[in-house]
Amino acid sequence: NDNALEKTPLTLLGLGAMGTALARTWLDAGHPLTVWNRGPGRAEPLAALGARVAGSVTEAVAASGLVVLCLLDDASVDETLDGVDPTGKDLVNLTTSTPALARSRAAWAHGRGARFMDGGIMAVPPMIGVPASGGYIFYSGSRALFDAHRDTLAVPAGTSYVGEDAGSAALHDVALLSAMTGMFGGVSHAFALVRKEDIEPAAFARLLADWLVAMVPSVHLMASQLADGDYTRGVVSNLAMQVAGSPTLLRTAEEQGVSTELLTPYLSLMERRLAQGHGHEGTTGVVDLLAR
Ligand code: FVH
Numbered sequence: 101n102d103n104a105l106e107k108t109p110l111t112l113l114g115l116g117a118m119g120t121a122l123a124r125t126w127l128d129a130g131h132p133l134t135v136w137n138r139g140p141g142r143a144e145p146l147a148a149l150g151a152r153v154a155g156s157v158t159e160a161v162a163a164s165g166l167v168v169l170c171l172l173d174d175a176s177v178d179e180t181l182d183g184v185d186p187t188g189k190d191l192v193n194l195t196t197s198t199p200a201l202a203r204s205r206a207a208w209a210h211g212r213g214a215r216f217m218d219g220g221i222m223a224v225p226p227m228i229g230v231p232a233s234g235g236y237i238f239y240s241g242s243r244a245l246f247d248a249h250r251d252t253l254a255v256p257a258g259t260s261y262v263g264e265d266a267g268s269a270a271l272h273d274v275a276l277l278s279a280m281t282g283m284f285g286g287v288s289h290a291f292a293l294v295r296k297e298d299i300e301p302a303a304f305a306r307l308l309a310d311w312l313v314a315m316v317p318s319v320h321l322m323a324s325q326l327a328d329g330d331y332t333r334g335v336v337s338n339l340a341m342q343v344a345g346s347p348t349l350l351r352t353a354e355e356q357g358v359s360t361e362l363l364t365p366y367l368s369l370m371e372r373r374l375a376q377g378h379g380h381e382g383t384t385g386v387v388d389l390l391a392r
Contacts (some may be wrong), residue, residue: 107131108252111164112158113180114195115142118221121228122194125256127151128229137161138180155307157184166249169329170194174201186214192244192253194219194237198274200265205268206241219268221257228256240268245360256314283312285362292358322384340377340379343370 109132112123119135120142126133126147135143136154143153157180161167167189171177177195191209193202193216202218209216223235227328236258239246246253246261253259264267287308294304325331346367353360366386373385 107250108166109134109164110166110252111136111154111160112170113160113167113169113175114171116170116172116378117148117225118194118228120146121225122168122170122256123151125147126230126252129255131252131255132164134160134163138176157181159191161186161256166190166192166252168192168194174198177205186212189214190242190249191216192219192239192245193217194221196220196277197270197275199271202241202270203265203267215242215245216266218269220269222273222276223257231258233247233279234258238262238269238272240264240270240272272329282366289353289358289362293352293356298357321382322387324384325384326387331384335380335382337382338379339370339374339381339383339385342383343367343374343379346370359385 105382107130111124111134112119113136115123115137117191119137123133123135123146129147132152133146133150134152135146136157136159137143143151147153148193152163161184165185165188169177169180169192171180173195174197175224177193177197186209189209191214193205197205197218197220205218206216217239218241220238221235222237223233227233227235236340237256238260239252239253240262241264243261243264246259250259260272262272290308291301291304321334325333349363349367350360353363367387369386370383373381373389374383379387
């Protein structure tokens, strides 16, 4: 196991921006590393650092007990694993995936005598191998695999094991990425509003970042309301007031010549919740409207 003095050998399939960053940390930490990439050219810099370059996926998988995948998407994982015999291997897929596909991949691996974990990387490549960056990776699936390799897996980034359900890491990952997507949507709209004015982007960015940081703690209030079902507790800005302010947001966009397409979906949900008689709540009830 990873606590042994010898560093655990491992194989990495996929040497894109993220795969290369991961590989460098394992090589720096002294792990014997076998790498494979579909296209040419990506492995050479790693070979110069001591990586062994496999000529095929089959050769790469055969080289180590622990096999990590970091490919573009689910289709590339399916293509890469097609025809591979994973018997006796510990497979860790760090490619961004859906929960359902992570579960079916776990079933596929178990059916062939392999252990499987899915992972969701909460970091961008420059954060890999930099503990102070706060980057980490969600893992779920075989607890035995996680326990056996936790030291090796902790080399590139912090680890957060979120359960035996192989789909759990992907669900956590995608939930956080979805929140980030909404945030970037709001940020894009804000920059579009001020773009044609005499407002310095860097100065505006500072205001924007500070405002978003000030608003972030509201997620904890939302969580506690969801936990006990009381959506009125602790509300400081009620839904009725927020919906009354919506036309101002929309009219300002029109005045500035900016599309409202990023704003209207969320504002429409707030209006629906208000129409159902929840004006005294905050916006937590939107979560219930989204659940199908
Ligand atoms: N980079 C990031 O900021 C994010 C941070 C959070 C996690 N994501 C996920 O990490 C996975 C890999 O992302 P990446 O940044 O390494 O992506 P690329 O640099 O575009 O490299 C893609 C690699 O996948 C290989 N590949 C693509 N298609 C296939 C295929 N059909 N069969 C086999 N390999 C394939 C590609 O190979 P090549 O083009 O060099 O031949 C690269 O090695 C990803 O899930 C992110 O969501 C990154």
